Amino acid sequence: xxxxxxxxxxxxxxxxxxxxxxxxxxxxxxxxxxxxxxxxxxxxxxxxxxxxxxxxxxxxxxxxxxxxxxxxxxxxxxxxxxxxxxxxxxxxxxxxxxxxxxxxxxxxxxxxxxxxxxxxxxxxxxxxxxxxxxxxxxxxxxxxxxxxxxxxxxxxxxxxxxxxxxxxxxxxxxxxxxxxxxxxxxxxxxxxxxxxxxxxxxxxxxxxxxxxxxxxxxxxxxxxxxxxxxxxxxxxxxxxxxxx
Amino acid sequence: xxxxxxxxxxxxxxxxxxxxxxxxxxxxxxxxxxxxxxxxxxxxxxxxxxxxxxxxxxxxxxxxxxxxxxxxxxxxxxxxxxxxxxxxxxxxxxxxxxxxxxxxxxxxxxxxxxxxxxxxxxxxxxxxxxxxxxxxxxxxxxxxxxxxxxxxxxxxxxxxxxxxxxxxxxxxxxxxxxxxxxxxxxxxxxxxxxxxxxxxxxxxxxxxxxxxxxxxxxxxxxxxxxxxxxxxxxxxxxxxxxxxxxxxxxxxxxxxxxxxxxxxxxxxxxxxxxxxxxxxxxxxxxxxxxxxxxxxxxxxxxxxxxxxxxx
Numbered sequence: 056x057x058x059x060x061x062x063x064x065x066x067x068x069x070x071x072x073x074x075x076x077x078x079x080x081x082x083x084x085x086x087x088x089x090x091x092x093x094x095x096x097x098x099x100x101x102x103x104x105x106x107x108x109x110x111x112x113x114x115x116x117x118x119x120x121x122x123x124x125x126x127x128x129x130x131x132x133x134x135x136x137x138x139x140x141x142x143x144x145x146x147x148x149x150x151x152x153x154x155x156x157x158x159x160x161x162x163x164x165x166x167x168x169x170x171x172x173x174x175x176x177x178x179x180x181x182x183x184x185x186x187x188x189x190x191x192x193x194x195x196x197x198x199x200x201x202x203x204x205x206x207x208x209x210x211x212x213x214x215x216x217x218x219x220x221x222x223x224x225x226x227x228x229x230x231x232x233x234x235x236x237x238x239x240x241x242x243x244x245x246x247x248x249x250x251x252x253x254x255x256x257x258x259x260x261x262x263x264x265x266x267x268x269x270x271x272x273x274x275x276x277x278x279x280x281x282x283x284x285x286x287x288x289x290x291x292x293x294x295x296x297x298x299x
Numbered sequence: 300x301x302x303x304x305x306x307x308x309x310x311x312x313x314x315x316x317x318x319x320x321x322x323x324x325x326x327x328x329x330x331x332x333x334x335x336x337x338x339x340x341x342x343x344x345x346x347x348x349x350x351x352x353x354x355x356x357x358x359x360x361x362x363x364x365x366x367x368x369x370x371x372x373x374x375x376x377x378x379x380x381x382x383x384x385x386x387x388x389x390x391x392x393x394x395x396x397x398x399x400x401x402x403x404x405x406x407x408x409x410x411x412x413x414x415x416x417x418x419x420x421x422x423x424x425x426x427x428x429x430x431x432x433x434x435x436x437x438x439x440x441x442x443x444x445x446x447x448x449x450x451x452x453x454x455x456x457x458x459x460x461x462x463x464x465x466x467x468x469x470x471x472x473x474x475x476x477x478x479x480x481x482x483x484x485x486x487x488x489x490x491x492x493x494x495x496x497x498x499x500x501x502x503x504x505x506x507x508x509x510x511x512x513x514x515x516x517x518x519x520x521x522x523x524x525x526x527x528x529x530x531x532x533x534x535x536x537x538x539x540x541x542x543x544x545x546x547x548x549x550x551x552x553x554x555x556x557x558x559x560x561x562x563x564x565x566x567x568x569x570x571x572x573x574x575x576x577x578x579x580x581x582x583x584x585x586x587x588x589x590x591x592x593x594x595x596x597x598x599x600x601x602x603x604x605x606x607x608x609x610x
Contacts, residue, residue: 116508139512146510158502160319169502173511175305221509 056094056225056256057115061087062124064110064280072110073121073280087124090275090282092258094224097251099267100260102277108260111277112229115258116148117141129224146174149218149255153230155210157202163189163213164198170220188216192246208239215246219255226250228259232266240266309515313522320495324527327491331531331584332538334484335577338477339539342573345473347563348466361439362453364424369448374423377446381425384445386438389428395421422450481584484531488524488588496520496592503596513597520593521586528585532577539573540566 063086064073075085092098102108113119114126117133126133131144157166164185171181189195192212202210211231218226228247232240244266251257261267267274268288276284317324363381365374374392381390393401398421429438435454442452496503506516547563554562566573 142510142512144510145508148508148510150508156501156505156508158505169505170509172305172308173506173515174509175515217505217509 056096056129057090057092057258058127059088059090059114060125060127061085061089062114062121062126063087064107064114064119065122071280073107073114076281076283085281087121088280088282090285092256092273094256095251095254097248097257097270097272098259099270099272099274100258100277101262101264101267101274103262105279106277107280108229108277110280112227112260115227116150117144142174146221147224149215149221149223149226151211151214151218151226151228151231153233155202155207155214155234157210157213157217159202162199162201163194163205166202166213167217167220170217174221176221184220184222185216188219191219192216206239207235208243211235211239211243212246215243215250219250223255225256225258228257228261230261231259232261232263237266241269244270305515306518309518310522313519314526316495316499316519316523317526320498323491323495327488327527328531328534330487330491331484331528331581332535334480334487334584335532335535335581336538336542338480338580339535339573339577340542341473341476341480342576343539343543343564343566343569345469346569346572348469350564352466359429359435360454361427361429361435361442362424363427363442364422364450364453366448366450367419367422369423373448377448378425380445381427381442384438384441386430386434387427388430389426391426393424393426395419395423398423481580484528484580484584485588485591488528488585489591490588491527492520492524492589493592493595495523496596500596503593507597516597517590517593520589524585524587524589525582526585528581528583528588529578530581531585532581535581536573536577540570 061075062073063071063075065071073088075087075089076082078084100108100111110119114121114133115128117136120134128144129147131140131147133144136144158169161169167185167188168181171184176184186195189198192215194209194212194216197205197209197213202213205213211234215226215231218228226247231247232243235243240263247257247259248270259267271287273286274284274288275282363377365377369377378390378392381387395418399416399418402416402421427438427442429435439452439454442449503516543563543566547566551562
């Protein structure tokens, strides 16, 4: 689904945002970031501020291009995307932002429908899809509410429904639990897990280390622009069970 | 493939934006009205000047007025001498009665001007058309010295030449003024739409992130700009018509006196040109202004720079 090959990113001001891992004993020197995320995988990308998470997302959204190396998402080779191909590529992605990015003067229905309308979906298709998505995120009863009338968790669920509106293959979530209380964060992560189990690839960038440790999912840890750890984190009790 | 229902939704969105941002829309229309009003008045001034020039060009004749009480033989002799002069293409005798009839026809709308004037008051004379305009002045001088029976010689050549120079200067000035005002209009619309766009960055970012094509993102802003432009154009046209009619009435006596019966063109006759021109200029200024603004916003990232600085 997603492949980074020797990707580096250096901004014009000289900031190196993505690079290869620092030389380690017994390991070959990396030219840049290398990683592969398979289709239907659920991956957490974690790291402190300045670790390169935003650059990683910008590259995935094709808002930035790598300084060197190549990125491939699905059938799209991002280095070679033409201007016209960018919208087509983004339709395969569903973006969920920390600040929800709901349009304040639109109700829940219209916020979700908006994502479909602006890509030219037909009204009948929009009606059916929005009703389905509201059921999926458990907000059918809030269809006419404005974002300001919803809690943070509810707003994020609307944002998730909107991200799913165009039936993307890949959901990219940027700190989706950043503005939400812990109980609601758990519910949201459960929702992402269900979406993943239904076949959608999920890449979630987050600070919430404690939360991600509750799931047996792959975690990529970024530090100073490079991948310093990549693997499935197992809860201690599961590890104990495994070796019992 | 973008569907027509998507386009219809975005069109409604553009119209709704005008309503949502009423104050800015009104400000934009008002400033556009003032620009277009000036453009309209410059245009009408140029049109009238053209008409005036055409009128004077058609009057490239020399009027030779005779003294009262000349004998027929004397008149005939003067006519023959004029016809045998070089540079005379045509020489037509105008009787006092014919001169009076012409004056009556010309002032049909305001016969009060001819009050107290009768046929006997109008001098008979000759209408002389010169062969070559370059020898016009020499011909006039020749006519003046031709015969003592000639009371006066009147020509419009000087006026026509001056008018031509003024027309050329005003055409250049008019084009420059219209161009500057048009650019100002584009800038105003651009600034207004940009101000409203700031509050709609969220929509633009959402549209970009879900893969809306740039043309689709531009559409509601284009609709908004064009509608504001056309509204401004129609309002400006209304103001121009009112101002022009008022000015025509106020200046009519002046033109009658100064330019021998010349009248400003009726605004109704100009509407078939003015209406589509105003609508087109308004739409271009509005649409162009919007496009200038949205293009800048389209270049902005879905992520704010602040997030990058966090890293």
